[in-house]
Amino acid sequence: MEQKNNSYLNYTSVKKMIKIQWVLAAIISILIGIVTMGLLSGSLNRPIITYLWNAGYSLSLGLPLFANGYLFGWFEKRFIDWINRPVKSVFAALSMHFVYSSLVIFVVNWFWFIVLSNRSWDNFWADNKGTIISEYVIFVIVASIIYAISFFKAWRTQVEETERVKSESLALKYKVLQDQINPHFLFNSLNVLGSLIDIDIPKAKEFNRELSLFYRSVLHFKDQDIISLKEEIDFVEKYIYLQQIRFGEALQVHIIANEKVDGKVIPLSLQALVENAIKHNEISKANPLKIVIAISDDFELIVENNLQAKNLLEATSKTGLKNLAGRYGFLTGKEMIITKNDNYFRVSLPLIQIEN
Numbered sequence: 001m002e003q004k005n006n007s008y009l010n011y012t013s014v015k016k017m018i019k020i021q022w023v024l025a026a027i028i029s030i031l032i033g034i035v036t037m038g039l040l041s042g043s044l045n046r047p048i049i050t051y052l053w054n055a056g057y058s059l060s061l062g063l064p065l066f067a068n069g070y071l072f073g074w075f076e077k078r079f080i081d082w083i084n085r086p087v088k089s090v091f092a093a094l095s096m097h098f099v100y101s102s103l104v105i106f107v108v109n110w111f112w113f114i115v116l117s118n119r120s121w122d123n124f125w126a127d128n129k130g131t132i133i134s135e136y137v138i139f140v141i142v143a144s145i146i147y148a149i150s151f152f153k154a155w156r157t158q159v160e161e162t163e164r165v166k167s168e169s170l171a172l173k174y175k176v177l178q179d180q181i182n183p184h185f186l187f188n189s190l191n192v193l194g195s196l197i198d199i200d201i202p203k204a205k206e207f208n209r210e211l212s213l214f215y216r217s218v219l220h221f222k223d224q225d226i227i228s229l230k231e232e233i234d235f236v237e238k239y240i241y242l243q244q245i246r247f248g249e250a251l252q253v254h255i256i257a258n259e260k261v262d263g264k265v266i267p268l269s270l271q272a273l274v275e276n277a278i279k280h281n282e283i284s285k286a287n288p289l290k291i292v293i294a295i296s297d298d299f300e301l302i303v304e305n306n307l308q309a310k311n312l313l314e315a316t317s318k319t320g321l322k323n324l325a326g327r328y329g330f331l332t333g334k335e336m337i338i339t340k341n342d343n344y345f346r347v348s349l350p351l352i353q354i355e356n
Contacts, residue, residue: 025062192245229261250288265351273303321336
């Protein structure tokens with residue numbers, strides 16, 4: 001009920017604001033008409049009927065031109081991109097405004113001076129040249145204001161989005177680094193190492209070497225924004241190796257992605273998805289966790305696992321996937337897609353292409 005009341009109040013507030021805008025537009029239209037009449041005639045000492053005529057003419061001209069702002073709002077969402085296509089956007093906006101305003105100016109002047117005043121077409125331009133020119137001057141001024149407001153809104157949004165992504169990027173880098181050096185992962189790795197020393201010294205040495213290389217890669221990648229797909233696959237293989245020593249055949253990972261694909265990724269993002277699968281699913285010999293890493297025909301990096309969710313989940317901030325989606329969306333303009341049903345959980349990351 002409270003939500004419905006808030007929605008109703010918001011709707012009422014917007015409706016009231018729109019009414020105020022139209023009233024202000026009407027007043028401004030009448031004032032501009034009076035000023036224009038005074039400038040063209042050189043005097044405001046006119047009969048009351050002239051003012052009424054001028055007010056009606058100004059309203060029939062000004063209100064449709066004011067409505068042009070709403071039309072531009074619709075047009076802007078579909079055809080204007082001030083940041084990426086500024087020249088085309090200016091041309092498109094000018095063309096739209098010119099066509100619409102010319103139509104309004106022509107129809108209004110035709111109605112008031114040809115239909116109501118019963119003047120001939122021959123005298124139309126001669127009698128109304130100054131009025132029409134002044135109307136186009138006003139159109140240019142109004143259009144410039146609309147373009148300036150629209151551009152600075154787009155520019156401010158772009159700056160805010162860039163800063164947000166930078167902030168999330170730093171947060172994600174810290175989160176990923178923190179996750180890799182958290183006591184649980186290190187404790188489990190050291191336990192595995194201790195067990196291997198007692199039963200297989202060569203294997204223990206190999207495990208120790210891989211663990212060292214793993215942490216070296218973490219420290220190396222944390223200062224990079226993007227890396228090649230091959231580098232990320234090499235890194236995640238180190239992580240998978242360490243986890244498979246711990247889980248054995250209960251963890252099955254198949255990497256069928258072509259690491260020669262000309263694409264880049266955010267460092268440790270693939271590892272974060274594999275870790276996410278391990279963290280949230282039961283892993284046992286009876287119910288092995290199967291993870292597949294592949295590249296789709298749409299140039300997306302796919303990480304998919306069979307779904308066998310734990311009854312008790314490990315503590316998580318639940319922001320990793322959201323931050324990852326935001327960063328990939330900013331860098332590629334595409335969405336990270338999460339698909340889930342009763343049988344599997346899949347994440348599709350849009351690969352970062354070189355030109356982006």
